Amino acid sequence: MQIQKAPNDNWWRGGVIYQIYPRSFADSNGDGIGDLPGITAHLDYVASLGVDGIWLSPFFKSPMKDFGYDISDYCDVDPMFGTLADFKALVDRAHALGLKVMIDQVLSHSADQHPWFVESRASKDNPKADWYIWADAKDDGNPPNNWLSIFGGSAWQWDTRRCQYYMHNFLTSQPDLNFHNPEVQAALLDTVKFWLDLGVDGYRLDTVNFYVHDAQLRDNPPRGRPTSEDPAVNAVNPYGWQWHKHDKSQPENLDFLRKLRSLVDQYPNTTMVGEIGDDDGLARLAEYTRGGDKLHMAYCFDLLGAEHSAGFLHRFLSRFQSISEGGWPCWALSNHDVPRFATRWGGAQPDAALLKLAAAMQLSLRGSPCIYQGDELGLPEVAIAYEDLQDPYGITMWPEFKGRDGCRTPMPWVQGAPDLGFAPAGKAHAKPWLPVAETHRQLAVDAQAAAPASLLQYYRHLLHWRKTQPALLQGEMQLLPVHAQVFAFVRATEGARVLCVFNFSDQLAHYDLPSDCKVAQHLTDSGLTGATLLADCVDLAPWGGLFARLT
Template identity: 75%
Template sequence: MAKASNNNWWRGGVIYQIYPRSYADSNGDGIGDLEGITAKLDYVADLGADGIWLSPFFKSPMKDFGYDVSDYCDVDPMFGTIADFKKLVERAHALGLKVMIDQVLSHSSDQHPWFVESRSSLDNPKADWYIWADAKSDGTPPNNWLSIFGGSAWQWDTRRCQYYMHNFLTSQPDLNFHNPEVQDALLATVKFWLELGVDGYRLDTANFYFHDAQLRDNPARGRPDGEDPAVNAVNPYGWQWHKYDKSQPENLAFLRRLRALLDEYPNTTMVGEIGDDDGLARVAEYTSGGDKLHMAYCFDLLGTAHTAAHFRSFVKRFEEVAPGGWPCWALSNHDVVRVASRWGTSAPTAAPALLRLGAALQMSLRGSPCIYQGDELGLPEADIAFEDLQDPYGITMWPEFKGRDGCRTPMPWKAGASDLGFSSASSSAKPWLPVAATHRGLTADAQLQDAGSLLHFYRQLLRWRKTRPSLVSGTLEVLEAHPQVLAYVRRFEGETTLCVFNFSPEAVQWTVPAEFASLSLVDGSGLAQVHLQNAGLALPAWGGAFLGAA
């Protein structure tokens, strides 16, 4: 079938991630919903985003808060109805916003009718729709694969007297993509939402679809020293090289099938989440050739490191391994500690100038930026008491790893409201997660009235970025290494933008290379004022600048 037209809105477009449970509660039950999101879309449009990504709102028992789907083609009643979703799409499109939804294809809920049938016997029509395997002769699991949420990736089932595979919770069995019927059924669910007008998908765990059919053991890695030592120290998942339980070569053919389906619908896109031992290489593989994913992201900006050397290393490597690939860059999302806390060193939160610098970096890299709700407000991670935890990952790994609830607390809209304006209806219902006291001084309404706020900076930066085609669509070349400064140049159709960032708490004098001596400071981005003197830039701590032709 011929490809539908595609205006490539996603190529350099800014995506705003919304976690529906925590964005806006329209009916006062303590849980965010689709009507609440619809009511706040003007805020997203005014921010300057091009589209939204909605985390799952499908029917689900909510053991993993929507990432355990029991019906791929319906809205969970806690979020609303299909009619509410249609209204959301209509309003978003009226505001010029695209709508992307989170598609969880690698696994379902154990309450999905497919799994209920699959586990009922060894010979039912869906017996091979999930990954089943016999025990070893001593009764232990088929191999050494591990669940990300702790323990073996295999769960014993007494109905079939076999193990089934689960990369996450035991209530999230993995689907068997080696079965063509499974692929066909999942593609039909993707088409369902395309027919309702969605503009694209964020694909959860996009490299987890296939497993090694021979069920070979993963090789040992040992206890790693990594970007996230608090997790690696207590979770043995990172102590293996994940050679056989994910990122299998068969994945590429299914991604081509997905792409062919989306190519039947105009102006649609996909961004895949990649969790892999070599994330950048996998992003390159999955976005190459124009026949698989449009975009993908891994976790290189989602760790604690925020030095010039760290950023230079991964940007250079991406440009080397994926010159034709298209990344999606985020500083935070619903699975990691918020950037304001991750980048905080001696203080509870990062310096305001550092948060501005991080945003400027994110908006000027080659790729598509994704802002997680609250990043634009500078929200720090919320400290959640054990008795208030909801995340099964955090409950299992407590106290050394507290899980993901701290980045999922209700969005703070109004400083004067007891729940910070999360609920628009009068109700005594307790929010599903506690409202963070540290967010009270960072509410959207207060920042909208403060011209010097981070929210105003984001709005100005996003508006200004649209006036610089080189930042949206241009090539990227990383300049010579400097211990404090990350510098790169973006070029597009005769326009050049030199991006210079001092990722250190010390001021620095940076010499502008001779080939850029004719460039001057470009106003409008909102970055702190720097001085250009004698071909040198005087950059304050956590300071940056954009230079371009006069």
């Protein structure tokens, strides 16, 4: 029997998603940790930006070894964040404001405190014995293969109850589920259905290409130690010294994604975006989003690094265009896992013009932009002292890698408040779980809301202006010839062509327009500045750009 699909208005296709990290957004009860009522109280601010939906990082019951990405109950709210009633109130308020609600779902692994794993590790013959990935040791006692954990060391942890190893791609307290077991897939799909029935509009899927492993447990081939020819290999973390051929991104993963899509498609106006971490993330992104039967959209980490030159952007987008076959990307410049883009791209003192240019570029690419909380304020990465670190990855990799805490500090709401307005005013409250950043004080929401020329006001204007430009929402994308300083392309729908030109350098630039790019109108109402339009060329100030309507 063919399952009937629900209607879908494709709000996500070109829509803008705003990522909220609940621990750090707003603390409603003064316990030092952000929560669901705190988010609900600030949804008017989010709606005022002009975004279309929010993505909430995990708020499920969890021992919090990886701050919610280790789930002990997929179908309940952790008390530190509130209750199911609080979540329903958040969804209702968001919908009243015209915002869609997407939630993070971590299907590849659970917490070791999840009842499923507690039962699985109890014996080799219990009903859930095969719900996780267990393997015997080699004859010499070593793990069954050479697979590595992203968080350091072997991906295998010895368990004295079963006298076997279990697999973990991340912390030892995050055992991987066995997707080769149909019962596991069915149980996880039930958890997805639970939140859809509560009214969520979609999912962000954590580590979406990690679900299925090679059943034969074959060794990954070596990639080699870091070299100058392969700067993508991380000298600090040997995880990148392998080609991850067998521990993730298996063909069977696509079969599960089709089951997942079939379920989600039964609910109206829903969507999914997947996080892809792979040796070739761009190719995997294209594979997972084309065909209309797997993910609606996905993102990889290519724009989440330090490189942002015009040449890099042209090569990256050109390759995606050539392999996408209709796949739909989600473009993020920051998230909760990487240093904030203001610092990655702009250094210790980022130029405001660069941040505005980056926003204009991100919001005009073909795809669905995702803005991480605070990007609209230009928040820089925060230097966290070792004694204040919370991130287990950062603690393990210190000091060469400082971890992920620097992008997760509390949102600055009120410039004059000691805690920048993270907790309610006039009440005693606990120390925030991460230090508030003095470098964020001058960038607080209330200060920027009162300054017409602020980055926040620019984002608001640009996001609302974008909604008036169908070509930037739904149009096809044609890259213009590569240039040493300038990244340029045309977005086009029937009856409208918009030229997008960005000088990704701190030097003056001259850009000759192709012969088929005849400008009818310089769209100065976009708010993007730093460009002088001539008859057949554009002169650009450092970090300058323009939008123009073509004939």
